[in-house]
Amino acid sequence: MSLQKTLPRHANLKSTGPRFLAERRILLTGASSGIGRDLALQIAQHGAHLLLLARRQEALDQLTEELRSLGAGSATSLVGDISDPATRAAAIEKIQQDWGTLDLLINNAGVSALGRFSDGDEKTLRQIMEVNFFAYTELTRLALPWLEKGRDPMIVNVGSILGHRGIPHNSEYCASKFALRGWSEAIRPELARKHIDLLLVSPGTTETEFFDHLLARHGDTPWRKQKGIPSAQVAQQIILAIKRRRREIFPNRRGRALVLLNRFFPWLVDKIANRYG
Numbered sequence: 001m002s003l004q005k006t007l008p009r010h011a012n013l014k015s016t017g018p019r020f021l022a023e024r025r026i027l028l029t030g031a032s033s034g035i036g037r038d039l040a041l042q043i044a045q046h047g048a049h050l051l052l053l054a055r056r057q058e059a060l061d062q063l064t065e066e067l068r069s070l071g072a073g074s075a076t077s078l079v080g081d082i083s084d085p086a087t088r089a090a091a092i093e094k095i096q097q098d099w100g101t102l103d104l105l106i107n108n109a110g111v112s113a114l115g116r117f118s119d120g121d122e123k124t125l126r127q128i129m130e131v132n133f134f135a136y137t138e139l140t141r142l143a144l145p146w147l148e149k150g151r152d153p154m155i156v157n158v159g160s161i162l163g164h165r166g167i168p169h170n171s172e173y174c175a176s177k178f179a180l181r182g183w184s185e186a187i188r189p190e191l192a193r194k195h196i197d198l199l200l201v202s203p204g205t206t207e208t209e210f211f212d213h214l215l216a217r218h219g220d221t222p223w224r225k226q227k228g229i230p231s232a233q234v235a236q237q238i239i240l241a242i243k244r245r246r247r248e249i250f251p252n253r254r255g256r257a258l259v260l261l262n263r264f265f266p267w268l269v270d271k272i273a274n275r276y277g
Ligand SMILES: NC(=O)c1ccc[n+]([C@@H]2O[C@H](COP(=O)([O-])OP(=O)(O)OC[C@H]3O[C@@H](n4cnc5c(N)ncnc54)[C@H](OP(=O)(O)O)[C@@H]3O)[C@@H](O)[C@H]2O)c1
Pocket: 029, 030, 031, 032, 033, 034, 035, 036, 053, 054, 055, 056, 057, 059, 080, 081, 082, 083, 108, 109, 110, 111, 131, 158, 159, 160, 161, 202, 203, 204, 205, 206, 207, 208, 209, 210, 211, 213, 228, 231
C-alpha cells in the first residue's frame, strides 16, 4: 500500500518541487481589471479552473468567455462586493457545490484614496480597510476548511510596497497594506502546520485602472505621476512565485529599492517624505 493511501488527507507530506497549476481550482478576487484580469488570462493557459469575483458583471462575463477559449479547465464568475459578508459566503458556497475543495485563494481586490489624512474621513478609511484588509481575512477564514482539503494549497495576498513604507497623502491605503502584511506574516506559520503556503505580493506602481477608481481624492499629489510596470508583468511574476513556492515578492525593481533604502536608511526616506507632507 502506498504511503499516500495509509495517511489521512490532512497528514499529506509537504510537496516540494514546482507547484503545478493545471486542473487546480482557484478563487481570484478583483478579476475584472488590472493585475487580477492579467492573472486570470495567464493562469487559464495552464488549464486551471477559475472562479472570478468582482462587482462589474460585463467585464467578468467577457473575461470568462476569453478564459475558456484560452484553455481554462472551467471559468465561472460571481458578481458582488467583496466587503459584503454575503458575497464572501456565496463564493464559498459555490466552491463547495462546484468543487468541494480549493487549491489556490488569490486575494487581490483593492481600492485606495489620495489626500492628506486631515482632509479625509472615517467612512473612507473604514471602506478601504474593509476591502483591502477585512475582506482578505474573512474570505480566508471561510476558505480555510476547503484549502485544507486542496491539492498543494496556497494563499496569495496582493499587498503593496506601501505595506512596507508609509508615504504621505495615502495614509488609509498604507494602513490597510501594513495590516495585511502583519496578518500575512502572523498566519504563515499557522498555515504551515496545515501545509498551506502563503505568498505576499508587494507590487510598486503598476499600470492599471487603480487610480481611476479612487474612493476619494483631496487635491493633487505633490509628486509627478510615476510610470508603472505593465500589469501583465506583475501577473507573470506572481505565477512564477506560485510555482516556485516563494513567500514574498516585489515585482517592481523601483519598489524593491525603496523598501531596501527604507530598511537601511529610514531617516533618509523620512527626509524625502517630509518634503511632500
Ligand atoms: N496599480 C498599482 O499601482 C498597485 C500597486 C501596488 C499594489 N496594488 C494592488 O494590486 C491589487 C489589484 O489592483 P489593480 O492595480 O489591478 O487595480 P484595478 O485595475 O483597479 O483592479 C482592482 C480590482 O479589484 C476589484 N474590486 C475593487 N473593489 C472591490 C469590491 N468592493 N468588491 C469586489 N471587487 C472589488 C475591481 O473590480 P470591480 O470594480 O469590478 O469590483 C478590480 O477587479 C490591489 O490590491 C492593489 O492594492 C496595485
